[in-house]
Amino acid sequence: METPFQLEVNIDRDSTIPLYQQIVDPFEDAIAQGLVSPGQLVEDEISMAKRLDVSRPTLRRALQELVNRGLLVRRRGIGTRVAPSQIHRPVELSSLNHDLVEAGYTPSTRVTSYQVVPSSDEVAKDLGINPGEGTLHVIRIRSIDDRPLAILRNYLPLDIAPSWGELHEKGLYECFAPRDIKVASANQTIGTRPATEEEAEMLKVAVGSPVLTMDRIAFTKEGRVVELGNHVYNPELYSFRFTVFTN
Amino acid sequence: METPFQLEVNIDRDSTIPLYQQIVDPFEDAIAQGLVSPGQLVEDEISMAKRLDVSRPTLRRALQELVNRGLLVRRRGIGTRVAPSQIHRPVELSSLNHDLVEAGYTPSTRVTSYQVVPSSDEVAKDLGINPGEGTLHVIRIRSIDDRPLAILRNYLPLDIAPSWGELHEKGLYECFAPRDIKVASANQTIGTRPATEEEAEMLKVAVGSPVLTMDRIAFTKEGRVVELGNHVYNPELYSFRFTVFTN
DNA sequence: AAGTGGTCTAGACCACGTA
DNA sequence: ACGTGGTCTAGACCACTTG
Numbered sequence: 001m002e003t004p005f006q007l008e009v010n011i012d013r014d015s016t017i018p019l020y021q022q023i024v025d026p027f028e029d030a031i032a033q034g035l036v037s038p039g040q041l042v043e044d045e046i047s048m049a050k051r052l053d054v055s056r057p058t059l060r061r062a063l064q065e066l067v068n069r070g071l072l073v074r075r076r077g078i079g080t081r082v083a084p085s086q087i088h089r090p091v092e093l094s095s096l097n098h099d100l101v102e103a104g105y106t107p108s109t110r111v112t113s114y115q116v117v118p119s120s121d122e123v124a125k126d127l128g129i130n131p132g133e134g135t136l137h138v139i140r141i142r143s144i145d146d147r148p149l150a151i152l153r154n155y156l157p158l159d160i161a162p163s164w165g166e167l168h169e170k171g172l173y174e175c176f177a178p179r180d181i182k183v184a185s186a187n188q189t190i191g192t193r194p195a196t197e198e199e200a201e202m203l204k205v206a207v208g209s210p211v212l213t214m215d216r217i218a219f220t221k222e223g224r225v226v227e228l229g230n231h232v233y234n235p236e237l238y239s240f241r242f243t244v245f246t247n
Numbered sequence: 248m249e250t251p252f253q254l255e256v257n258i259d260r261d262s263t264i265p266l267y268q269q270i271v272d273p274f275e276d277a278i279a280q281g282l283v284s285p286g287q288l289v290e291d292e293i294s295m296a297k298r299l300d301v302s303r304p305t306l307r308r309a310l311q312e313l314v315n316r317g318l319l320v321r322r323r324g325i326g327t328r329v330a331p332s333q334i335h336r337p338v339e340l341s342s343l344n345h346d347l348v349e350a351g352y353t354p355s356t357r358v359t360s361y362q363v364v365p366s367s368d369e370v371a372k373d374l375g376i377n378p379g380e381g382t383l384h385v386i387r388i389r390s391i392d393d394r395p396l397a398i399l400r401n402y403l404p405l406d407i408a409p410s411w412g413e414l415h416e417k418g419l420y421e422c423f424a425p426r427d428i429k430v431a432s433a434n435q436t437i438g439t440r441p442a443t444e445e446e447a448e449m450l451k452v453a454v455g456s457p458v459l460t461m462d463r464i465a466f467t468k469e470g471r472v473v474e475l476g477n478h479v480y481n482p483e484l485y486s487f488r489f490t491v492f493t494n
Numbered sequence: 495a496a497g498t499g500g501t502c503t504a505g506a507c508c509a510c511g512t513a
Numbered sequence: 514a515c516g517t518g519g520t521c522t523a524g525a526c527c528a529c530t531t532g
Contacts, residue, residue, distance in 0.1 A: 018501060039470075044517065055503045057304075060518085068315070070432055073470055076518045077511035084470040184493055185317055191486035192439035192457040210439040210457030223286075223320055223331035239438035242491070246431055263509095265520060291498060302522045307499085323499045324530035501527075508520075 004043040005036045005082070011052055019054050023062035031071055031082060042072065042080040070243060105144050109171075112202075113139035114164050123155050126217055127225050136161040141202055148203045149237045155228040176226065184221040190214050190240055195232075203234045210235055251290040252283045252329070258299055266301050270309035278318055278329060289319065289327040317490060352391050356418075359449075360386035361411050370402050373464055374472050383408040388449055395450045396484045402475040419474065431468040437461050437487055442479075450481045457482055 009026045011019060030036050043051075049059040063080065066072040074080045116134045124131040140152040154172065156162075162175035173183055194208040203211065216229040256273045258266060277283050290298075296306040310327065313319040321327045363381045371378040387399040401419065403409075409422035420430055441455040450458065463476040 020501085046517085056505090058502055061501090063518095073468065074518065075469065075511085076509065077516075079517060084466070182493070185490055187488070187490050189486050189488045190437050190459075192459050192482045194457055210441055212437075212439050219331070221320065222322065235439045239436050240487075241434070241436045243432055243434050244489070246429070267520085293498085303524090305521055308520090310499095321499060322530085323528065324497075326498060496530105496532085498530075499528085501525100503525080504523100506520100506522080509518090511515105511517080513515085 002041045004041045004079075006043045006051070007048070009052065011054065019058050020062040020065065023052065023054075023059065024065050027062070027066055028069070028071060036082055038082050038084050040082045042082065044079060068245075070245065107142055107144050107149070108146075109168060110141045110143070111138065111164060111167050112141055113137065114167070116158065119155070123228060126228055127155065127157055129157070134158055138167060140167065144237070147237065149234055151199060151202050151232040153230045153232075157226065160226060172227065181226055182220060183218045183226060186216050186218040186227075188214055188216045192235075199232050203232070205234055205236075212238065212240070214240070249288045251288045251326075253290045253298070254295070256299065258301065266305050267309040267312065270299065270301075270306065271312050274309070274313055275316070275318060283329050285329050285331050287329045289329065291326060315492075317492065354389050354391050354396070355393075356415060357388045357390070358385065358411060358414050359388055360384065361414070363405065366402070370475060373475055374402065374404055376404070381405055385414060387414065391484070394481075394484065396481055398446060398449050398479040400477040400479075404473065407473060423473065428473055429467060430465045430473060433463050433465040433474075435461055435463045439482075446479055450479070452481055452483075459485065459487070461487070 007023070007027050007030060009023060011022055013019070015022065036042075042048075045056060045059055045063060049056045052059065063072060063074065067074055071083055072080055073083050115137055117137045118132045119127065119129060119135045121131045123135060124133060127135060129135070136154075136156040136158060138152075138154045138156065140154075141148050142150045142152060152172075160176065160179050160181050162170075162172070166175045176183065191213045192210050193213060195203065195205055195211045197207050199205075199211060200207040200209070205211070212233040212235050214229070214231045214233065216227065216231070217225060218227040218229070220226055254270070254274050254277060256270060258269055260266070262269065283289075289295075292303060292306055292310060296303045299306065310319060310321070314321055318330055319327055320330050362384055364384045365379045366374065366376060366382045368378045370382060371380060374382060376382070383401075383403040383405055385399075385401045385403065387401075388395050389397045389399060399419075407423065407426050407428050409417075409419070413422045423430065438460050439457050440460060442450065442452055442458045444454050446452075446458060447454040447456070452458070459480040459482050461476070461478045461480070463474065463478070464472060465474040465476070467473055
């Protein structure tokens with residue numbers, strides 16, 4: 001006999017937060033904090049719905065969300081279990097800043113270039129503006145303990161462009177928040193090539209040594225392009241880790 | 248006045264395929280085949296549910312699935328639109344073989360090493376077997392037009408291990424299919440380093456030139472580990488492209 | 495005011511795995 | 514036979530956007 005895990009939550013029916021979200025978030029926290037072990041059995045959905053006093057479809061919606069994130073595994077006729085720990089990894093859009101903070105480091109950023117430039121045909125096409133129209137081009141160096149980690153080059157639409165000061169203090173996506181801009185998805189391409197002289201100097205690596213490159217085009221939920229990125233990373237200090245799911 | 252796109256589909260209520268799936272798949276195809284343009288308005292969910300003779304929750308489930316895949320964009324009070332084309336990109340677990348076939352190439356694979364070896368502590372831990380227990384170690388070289396593209400090194404559990412012949416003909420994941428093994432998710436780490444002598448020779452690149460590395464641990468839906476991979480790619484011929492979504 | 499998508503309910507029936 | 518999760522329904526009410 002295995003005792004199933006029972007999530008302790010108080011549902012607030014007057015909150016503007018959807019009920020299923022009020023279940024998803026605490027459950028995710030409980031897993032992250034180790035209140036429930038990987039592989040552990042979870043209370044069945046019928047009992048849980050009754051206990052939390054929500055309808056079964058609503059509870060199922062919450063559980064399905066957790067399955068989508070790879071946190072739960074459900075089998076018909078068997079039950080629901082917390083996914084094996086190995087699977088737990090953020091599927092989030094990785095913001096370098098965010099990643100480092102999560103890992104317990106305190107990264108610093110230096111803005112080495114900040115200027116409005118006329119857009120090239122290619123940049124204009126990607127940003128959805130007219131060729132020659134102005135765009136903010138920013139180059140930043142992100143370091144950790146004074147060790148340069150990455151060169152971040154970005155083209156940004158002028159109407160949502162952060163100030164020079166903001167970029168020094170915060171990550172790019174945090175600068176977007178006050179403007180009600182939320183990045184929802186991004187296309188990324190990861191490759192490698194030898195470091196150029198300029199890159200080698202900025203990253204303090206040998207000229208021609210391998211660097212990781214990541215090109216990104218980021219979108220809001222509505223499909224608006226809000227960022228073009230051409231980034232270069234020191235592979236000794238950074239690699240890309242993520243979880244992929246099949247359909 | 249904008250005429251909304253109406254998906255043409257016949258729902259088979261006797262099929263074992265769920266109704267929502269019978270809507271998702273053709274809709275995905277319609278978008279892939281360009282029957283509906285990016286940005287185009289889609290029939291509202293009430294009408295569509297009535298027209299297809301399914302309940303609104305069932306139709307919503309189908310549409311939500313397409314939103315999750317980044318194919319549709321929905322806004323309350325506004326309507327549903329096909330996502331901008333730039334966003335369309337497979338979120339799938341990228342199988343190199345699959346990627347190349349999609350791109351119109353016909354890759355070839357050569358198995359250069361195929362042997363059962365005792366598992367090291369690390370491999371045993373990842374595979375969930377006892378240290379020293381046997382595991383199949385396979386090394387393959389994938390080429391395209393006789394140009395070596397990647398070195399694929401894998402550790403596989405013995406009970407689902409493909410035969411030497413199978414590996415020559417098919418991709419690894421296709422070998423799993425007849426065994427009822429479906430890879431559902433994988434943790435991947437992408438980095439770069441200079442090519443070793445051996446790698447340089449196999450990939451026909453210069454010793455010390457940058458190569459892309461990808462380490463992968465793949466899981467079934469139930470969380471079982473079915474593959475450990477340590478792959479090396481020629482960056483001139485391959486890069487990693489994918490779409491990420493925020494939560 | 496009308497139309498859109500977002501949330502939630504109560505209950506039905508089915509498919510799967512175990513005993 | 515029983516308990517699990519998977520699918521589906523009909524309808525209610527709400528929040529947001531546009532005319």
